[in-house]
Amino acid sequence: MTTPSNAVAGAPDSQRTAPAALSQTRLLYWSIRRELWENRSIYIAPLAVAAVGLLGFLIGLMGVSHSRHAQAASDEAHQQIMAAMPYAHAAWVLILTGFIVGVFYSLDALYGERRDRSILFWKSLPVSDLTTVVAKASIPLVVLPVLVFGVTVILQLLMLVLNTGVLLLSGKSVATMWNQLPLFQMELVLLYGLTVMALWHAPLYGWLLLVSGWARRATFLWAVFPLLAIGIFERIAFHTSYFTSLLSDRLYGFAMDAFSLRTPDGTPIDPHFIPLAQITPGKFLGTPGLWVGLVVAAACIAAAVRLRRYREPI
Amino acid sequence: MTVIEARNLRKAFGPTVAVDGVDLRVEEGRILGLIGPNGAGKTTVLNAILGLTQYQGELRVLGRDPWAERDQLMLDVAFVADVAVLPRWMRVSQALDYVSGVHPRFDRAKAEGFLAKTTIKRTSKVRELSKGMVAQLHLALLMAIDAKLLVLDEPTLGLDILYRKQFYDSLLNDYFDRSRTIVVTTHQVEEIQDVLTDLMFINRGRIVLRCSMEDFESRYLELMVLPEQLAAARALKPIHERQVLGRSLLLFDRVGRQELAALGDVRTPSIADLFVAVMGNPNGAAQGAAQ
Numbered sequence: 001m002t003t004p005s006n007a008v009a010g011a012p013d014s015q016r017t018a019p020a021a022l023s024q025t026r027l028l029y030w031s032i033r034r035e036l037w038e039n040r041s042i043y044i045a046p047l048a049v050a051a052v053g054l055l056g057f058l059i060g061l062m063g064v065s066h067s068r069h070a071q072a073a074s075d076e077a078h079q080q081i082m083a084a085m086p087y088a089h090a091a092w093v094l095i096l097t098g099f100i101v102g103v104f105y106s107l108d109a110l111y112g113e114r115r116d117r118s119i120l121f122w123k124s125l126p127v128s129d130l131t132t133v134v135a136k137a138s139i140p141l142v143v144l145p146v147l148v149f150g151v152t153v154i155l156q157l158l159m160l161v162l163n164t165g166v167l168l169l170s171g172k173s174v175a176t177m178w179n180q181l182p183l184f185q186m187e188l189v190l191l192y193g194l195t196v197m198a199l200w201h202a203p204l205y206g207w208l209l210l211v212s213g214w215a216r217r218a219t220f221l222w223a224v225f226p227l228l229a230i231g232i233f234e235r236i237a238f239h240t241s242y243f244t245s246l247l248s249d250r251l252y253g254f255a256m257d258a259f260s261l262r263t264p265d266g267t268p269i270d271p272h273f274i275p276l277a278q279i280t281p282g283k284f285l286g287t288p289g290l291w292v293g294l295v296v297a298a299a300c301i302a303a304a305v306r307l308r309r310y311r312e313p314i
Numbered sequence: 315m316t317v318i319e320a321r322n323l324r325k326a327f328g329p330t331v332a333v334d335g336v337d338l339r340v341e342e343g344r345i346l347g348l349i350g351p352n353g354a355g356k357t358t359v360l361n362a363i364l365g366l367t368q369y370q371g372e373l374r375v376l377g378r379d380p381w382a383e384r385d386q387l388m389l390d391v392a393f394v395a396d397v398a399v400l401p402r403w404m405r406v407s408q409a410l411d412y413v414s415g416v417h418p419r420f421d422r423a424k425a426e427g428f429l430a431k432t433t434i435k436r437t438s439k440v441r442e443l444s445k446g447m448v449a450q451l452h453l454a455l456l457m458a459i460d461a462k463l464l465v466l467d468e469p470t471l472g473l474d475i476l477y478r479k480q481f482y483d484s485l486l487n488d489y490f491d492r493s494r495t496i497v498v499t500t501h502q503v504e505e506i507q508d509v510l511t512d513l514m515f516i517n518r519g520r521i522v523l524r525c526s527m528e529d530f531e532s533r534y535l536e537l538m539v540l541p542e543q544l545a546a547a548r549a550l551k552p553i554h555e556r557q558v559l560g561r562s563l564l565l566f567d568r569v570g571r572q573e574l575a576a577l578g579d580v581r582t583p584s585i586a587d588l589f590v591a592v593m594g595n596p597n598g599a600a601q602g603a604a605q
Binding site: 022026027029030031033034037038113116117118119120121123124125126127128129131309310312 | 364365366367368384385386387388389392393394395398399400401402403404405408412413415416417418
């Protein structure tokens with residue numbers, strides 16, 4: 001409580017003046033908190049996946065030792081990749097989980113509150129449609145990437161502890177494994193990768209929010225069907241597939257611009273471990289696709305704000 | 315101070331005109347009952363006042379344009395649109411946390427006080443509460459907001475009679491004071507007859523009758539006429555006539571009590587009686603509106 005209401009109740013007969021509206025940050029904070037209350041899958045899904053991943057890793061350690069593979073590998077770079085592989089897999093699974101949760105969250109974000117009529121309760125409070133929609137958009141764009149990063153780092157550290165423990169128990173040296181595993185570098189690349197993905201996927205989430213604010217039923221169909229229809233139409237009418245390649249580029253095209261996937265001498269980089277030296281933020285920021293995408297995302301979110309104002313409960 | 319001021323308020327959904335030129339003026343400290351049949355436009359008028367729907371014409375609520383400034387307006391206005399709108403996944407404690415988080419004029423201690431009088435547990439989810447308990451929770455949240463205008467659209471719909479009675483009792487005893495204003499719509503008109511200070515009938519998007527409750531009591535009289543006096547009573551132009559247990563009940567507008575007392579038993583009609591008279595009779599509607 002920032003402003004005790006007693007302060008104004010002291011003068012009941014005079015014109016009571018409303019305390020100045022709360023700061024936008026505070027309203028945004030509570031709006032995001034309420035999203036997390038309602039959609040617990042936002043954090044439960046990554047945690048559950050991490051738990052399963054950790055269990056799998058433990059079972060893997062009991063059986064075939066990754067470190068033995070790594071030692072058996074020929075050159076140093078290959079050994080590094082062998083050591084990093086389970087850690088990279090863990091990160092990829094969590095990134096994918098975050099993406100799937102983000103997609104389904106966005107599809108329901110502005111639809112669910114109209115379906116259960118709770119929008120009438122939310123609108124009875126002094127929170128603007130802009131703040132509400134921005135809070136909802138920030139779930140896939142900010143909250144999920146941060147969560148995925150945090151859970152991944154913790155998972156990888158636990159994996160490292162387990163790995164070390166197993167090696168120590170079996171009387172092997174942990175120094176080799178620790179030397180080979182570029183964990184700190186991997187975390188930096190992960191943070192960069194998550195940021196790049198969020199920016200690149202922003203129009204995707206924007207579109208899903210727009211559909212969820214507009215559709216009266218079957219949000220998933222409304223989100224997917226028009227895109228499929230355009231792709232099929234183009235294929236039949238012009239025998240081309242520009243639209244389809246545009247969509248697939250929007251899904252994973254960021255990798256080509258955000259990372260240099262070949263070393264200077266032309267050998268391809270193993271995707272299990274991308275060294276920090278291979279990130280190309282300059283190139284990514286110079287991609288027109290990034291900026292066009294961000295403009296589309298902003299337009300979709302602006303339209304969603306407007307829709308929330310106009311749309312009534314279903 | 316004028317709390318709500320509407321001039322020629324209109325709203326059409328395609329070819330259907332929901333609100334057709336409503337003029338409205340509600341002063342501070344009044345409790346206005348907006349009564350009308352289903353589809354009369356009550357909810358549309360309330361939605362316009364609350365900034366939930368766009369409209370044509372002029373409308374100011376506490377000096378603001380509701381459609382343009384809904385979020386600011388909600389600092390001073392509280393509403394229950396329907397008892398079933400509290401999010402079902404929410405815990406009671408979360409509702410308290412959230413409202414105190416976003417509303418600067420919400421007094422959490424007060425809400426806790428109201429809840430302490432009920433059997434609602436802090437850890438319960440809304441979906442686990444009975445309909446009456448949800449209404450109690452919503453009312454507790456509302457009454458802890460130091461609002462200038464409270465809007466209630468069918469606040470007791472679907473509640474049993476105990477909860478309905480309790481709802482209006484706590485509203486009047488624990489919440490209402492002369493500096494607040496309440497607008498309420500309901501089908502259970504008899505429940506709010508003693509609560510209201512002003513009355514407004516709305517039908518097909520138009521206001522067909524408006525009067526203060528003092529006027530209502532002095533203007534309208536119901537006569538249970540003695541059979542032999544029926545012709546004389548009819549000559550005084552009742553606005554409505556009905557039969558109850560073989561006797562005629564005549565409703566009069568602005569006819570002297572003394573004059574009627576000679577013809578039978580006179581009493582103040584209920585809002586429901588007047589509602590039936592005005593809605594069921596186009597001429598009566600015209601008379602009622604022409605005050």
